[in-house]
Amino acid sequence: MIQHVATNERTVLRTLAVTELGPRIGRGLRSEVHALCDGRVAKIFRRSRKLRRVAREFDVTRAARAAGAAAWRVDEIVRLDGRLAIIGERVAGETYADALRAGRVSARQALEALVVAQRTIAGLSIPMELAGIGRPLSRTIGPSPVDPRLMARRAFSHGDLSLENLMIDAAGRTTILDWGSAGYGPLLADVTVANRALRRTLFQRSTPLRLRVTAPAIILAHRCLAFRALGLPITSFVLLSPAWSPLTRRRPAGLSA
Ligand SMILES: Nc1ncnc2c1ncn2[C@@H]1O[C@H](COP(=O)(O)OP(=O)(O)OP(=O)(O)O)[C@@H](O)[C@H]1O
Ligand SMILES: [Mg+2]
Incomplete structure (x- = not known):
């Protein structure tokens, strides 16, 4: 059974440097979305959002896309200044x-x-x-x-x-x-x-x-x-x-x- 908890792989997350962040392009109740210098985006969660929840969002988004839904492409979960973020494609439009x-x-x-x-x-x-x-x-x-x-x-x-x-x-x-x-x-x-x-x-x-x-x-x-x-x-x-x-x-x- 797949667990929605920090796996060994996920306990060692890459840390994103603040200098890699571009302007904020979106905002929701749970997160802020920033452009990244490399053309992608970082969906940065509030401090209270736990890795288990972020990992679940990441996995479900990936699975939905793989199953044929028009879900945005997500690439990795990173840490940033004590918060967690999902990095993925910047959707045009x-x-x-x-x-x-x-x-x-x-x-x-x-x-x-x-x-x-x-x-x-x-x-x-x-x-x-x-x-x-x-x-x-x-x-x-x-x-x-x-x-x-x-x-x-x-x-x-x-x-x-x-x-x-x-x-x-x-x-x-x-x-x-x-x-x-x-x-x-x-x-x-x-x-x-x-x-x-x-x-x-x-x-x-x-x-x-x-x-x-x-x-x-x-x-x-x-x-x-x-x-x-x-x-x-x-x-x-x-x-x-x-x-x-x-x-x-x-x-x-x-x-x-
Ligand atoms: N990959 C992306 N590319 C471009 N813009 C994005 C992307 N992801 C999010 N946004 C922008 O950021 C906004 C907030 O993103 P998202 O809905 O994922 O955040 P949230 O905090 O989960 O929102 P909610 O308040 O619905 O829970 C979106 O409405 C959209 O305008
Ligand atoms: Mg939203």
């Missing part, structure tokens, strides 16, 4: 969230990319001992929905699929970032995560008004497209509790921040 806000992709294109990514990911067979279980269900969707068929479908899930974690290059190719929450779980949970992230993106202050006014329709369209593409019973989504409605912004009870 911009996030779908930025492209959508700037009008460089349409809402329809963004939704298609999101749903195609989700369907591809759900079809991956990543070894269970490598991927493990994704986010606990209660944290993802709150109380179970009315229709038990919705909970029955399990698959490999990204766990944090959003337009911020999808990049588009000049040729229109998509790359999927940020596999730190991936693992096996109910397909419905992953659809919900993506749907909630979409809502967050569309209602952000930096989102132009033209998108904000159509946001409820875009959110609903995502729900429909994702259900159809993933083979979830589309009729049952009308039975979902109000907390799931694309029109409400309330978090389901029991959902931690």
Whole structure:
């Protein structure tokens, strides 16, 4: 069984010199992404992020790419000033969230990319001992929905699929970032995560008004497209509790921040 712990190989990590770091090109909740002098990037984690978690993200990203997903290429884990970082390819282009806000992709294109990514990911067979279980269900969707068929479908899930974690290059190719929450779980949970992230993106202050006014329709369209593409019973989504409605912004009870 593959362990998600520091192997002997990983306990002796190369140390990256601060002088090798270029400007910051991205930022998330768990990390900052910097350009490197050699053209690649370093995803530098917060000090609190343990090697076990970073190694798991690294392994899952690699496995997803090897299995055919458009995951970014990761090369090595390094230490940097008391923190851990994943070094890998610098993806050309911009996030779908930025492209959508700037009008460089349409809402329809963004939704298609999101749903195609989700369907591809759900079809991956990543070894269970490598991927493990994704986010606990209660944290993802709150109380179970009315229709038990919705909970029955399990698959490999990204766990944090959003337009911020999808990049588009000049040729229109998509790359999927940020596999730190991936693992096996109910397909419905992953659809919900993506749907909630979409809502967050569309209602952000930096989102132009033209998108904000159509946001409820875009959110609903995502729900429909994702259900159809993933083979979830589309009729049952009308039975979902109000907390799931694309029109409400309330978090389901029991959902931690
Ligand atoms: N390989 C890359 N090439 C170019 N830009 C990148 C790359 N990886 C990340 N970025 C940029 O950095 C941002 C943050 O990266 P990422 O999502 O991996 O970090 P995170 O801390 O895990 O984010 P989250 O808040 O979603 O958990 C991305 O939205 C993207 O803009
Ligand atoms: Mg991210």
